[in-house]
Amino acid sequence: MILTDGLTAAFWVKDVSMDEDGMKRIATAEAMMPVLATLRKKYERERPFDGFRLSACLHVTKETAVLCRVLRAGGADVALCASNPLSTQDDVAAALAVEGFKVYAFRGMTAQQYYTAIGRALSHGPDMTVDDGADLVTSIHKLSRGMSDESVSYVKQGLDEIMPQVSKIIGGTEETTTGVLRIRALEKEGLLLYPVIAVNDALSKSLFDNPLGTGQSALDGVLRATNVLVAGKTVVVAGFGRVGSGIAERAKGLGARVVVVEPDPVKALQAYMNGYMVMSMERAAGLGDIFITATGNIDVIRIEHFIKMKDGAILANAGHMDVEINKQDLQSIAEKVETVRENVALYRLHDGRKIFLLGDGRLVNLVCAEGHPSEVMDLSFALQAESLRYIAENHQRLEKKVIPVPAEIDRTVAALKLQSFGVELEKLTPKQMDYLKSWAAGT
Ligand SMILES: NC(=O)c1ccc[n+]([C@@H]2O[C@H](COP(=O)([O-])OP(=O)(O)OC[C@H]3O[C@@H](n4cnc5c(N)ncnc54)[C@H](O)[C@@H]3O)[C@@H](O)[C@H]2O)c1
Numbered sequence: 034m035i036l037t038d039g040l041t042a043a044f045w046v047k048d049v050s051m052d053e054d055g056m057k058r059i060a061t062a063e064a065m066m067p068v069l070a071t072l073r074k075k076y077e078r079e080r081p082f083d084g085f086r087l088s089a090c091l092h093v094t095k096e097t098a099v100l101c102r103v104l105r106a107g108g109a110d111v112a113l114c115a116s117n118p119l120s121t122q123d124d125v126a127a128a129l130a131v132e133g134f135k136v137y138a139f140r141g142m143t144a145q146q147y148y149t150a151i152g153r154a155l156s157h158g159p160d161m162t163v164d165d166g167a168d169l170v171t172s173i174h175k176l177s178r179g180m181s182d183e184s185v186s187y188v189k190q191g192l193d194e195i196m197p198q199v200s201k202i203i204g205g206t207e208e209t210t211t212g213v214l215r216i217r218a219l220e221k222e223g224l225l226l227y228p229v230i231a232v233n234d235a236l237s238k239s240l241f242d243n244p245l246g247t248g249q250s251a252l253d254g255v256l257r258a259t260n261v262l263v264a265g266k267t268v269v270v271a272g273f274g275r276v277g278s279g280i281a282e283r284a285k286g287l288g289a290r291v292v293v294v295e296p297d298p299v300k301a302l303q304a305y306m307n308g309y310m311v312m313s314m315e316r317a318a319g320l321g322d323i324f325i326t327a328t329g330n331i332d333v334i335r336i337e338h339f340i341k342m343k344d345g346a347i348l349a350n351a352g353h354m355d356v357e358i359n360k361q362d363l364q365s366i367a368e369k370v371e372t373v374r375e376n377v378a379l380y381r382l383h384d385g386r387k388i389f390l391l392g393d394g395r396l397v398n399l400v401c402a403e404g405h406p407s408e409v410m411d412l413s414f415a416l417q418a419e420s421l422r423y424i425a426e427n428h429q430r431l432e433k434k435v436i437p438v439p440a441e442i443d444r445t446v447a448a449l450k451l452q453s454f455g456v457e458l459e460k461l462t463p464k465q466m467d468y469l470k471s472w473a474a475g476t
Pocket of ligand 1: 209210211212242243247271272273274275276277294295296297300327328329330332333351352353354396397398399405
């Protein structure tokens with residue numbers, strides 16, 4: 034292992050003396066995460082993770098810190114690395130390091146540092162993995178298949194041993210759409226080494242976190258970075274899936290004219306029937322004042338679009354990877370690039386026009402704001418915790434496949450959230466239950 038820039042076996046953070054601010058920040062999140070608080074009490078009694086080592090690759094935010102504490106309360110020994118080079122809250126990472134978590138994350142990591150940190154988290158010798166975007170899972174698979182690209186060479190720099198003990202991993206969880214896509218691709222090729230639960234696809238996740246959490250926080254990111262007035266602007270949203278539909282709705286709520294770009298006919302129709310203008314990026318490029326991508330795809334905005342854009346166009350991405358806005362293309366037509374505000378790069382084009390890129394084209398809600406509100410992460414991370422428990426208790430009978438979150442867990446998490454709001458559920462009468470099960474009753 035190569036030791037660089039303060040990397041130790043125990044942690045790698047920007048400045049461990051930021052811990053007090055981090056503790057305060059974590060406390061504010063904890064107060065807004067009642068479902069996790071309930072699970073924590075349960076886990077303290079039942080210790081479902083006793084003897085289990087967990088390696089997590091997540092955005093290192095205050096909400097993730099709450100999850101780590103809950104898992105530890107259940108007996109888990111947790112190591113954590115970042116799932117994005119720019120999303121780490123450094124004070125939170127410092128607080129976790131002081132609390133004795135193995136945490137390898139700081140804001141502004143290079144690609145080399147990012148993958149070296151993944152190597153460190155793997156050296157923990159996990160029984161289970163927790164991922165957001167699948168960089169941890171794919172690193173494990175590349176290592177075990179003897180693949181040798183640049184990322185693998187960096188991962189190896191963080192490893193204690195040449196090869197982590199992959200055979201002891203009993204299962205994992207995946208938080209986001211892009212990660213599930215990548216893990217399904219491994220499964221399809223028959224390469225998946227252990228079962229992975231697709232937390233992203235649970236209803237208590239994808240109906241709330243993706244549209245409401247990202248919908249609000251992506252706009253929050255644009256506003257914090259630019260302080261631009263959204264009312265009266267044309268906002269182009271690329272992708273009308275779970276995330277994009279939420280962003281479109283929030284932008285509309287702020288008074289924008291919203292244009293949706295979407296290749297799927299059903300999603301495009303849904304957007305149209307919801308009152309949005311729907312068109313190709315080729316047409317939208319010249320109309321938009323603000324562009325937000327949320328597709329999970331590559332090259333969604335590229336050179337032929339940049340050359341049509343208005344002077345002063347603002348570009349942001351809410352998808353997992355920084356490939357949705359083609360930065361190389363933008364760079365290739367720029368005379369000069371300068372940072373004009375925190376998280377805002379101004380590209381001055383050869384023809385004199387200006388284009389602003391937010392957060393280096395990485396997740397605008399995490400880089401330019403604080404990510405999803407704690408209340409919504411309460412649901413997503415409760416699903417994570419309960420899915421990990423499910424793996425701990427059932428791994429012997431799980432296949433090496435992408436597995437849905439069991440419906441029972443989905444319903445329990447939603448019910449706990451409702452309980453925290455003091456909301457009462459309607460109870461069906463026995464007659465109603467029978468009626469719903471019967472085929473004989475007609476008009
Ligand atoms: N920022 C965050 O905090 C956050 C949270 C959740 C998910 N995500 C990420 O957001 C992305 C989208 O997630 P989702 O759950 O909405 O996925 P989804 O599959 O529900 O929606 C994606 C949509 O993009 C469309 N699309 C694909 N290529 C396109 C293109 N070139 N132009 C326009 N549209 C295109 C698809 O047809 C689909 O409707 C993923 O990368 C996911 O990991 C980010």
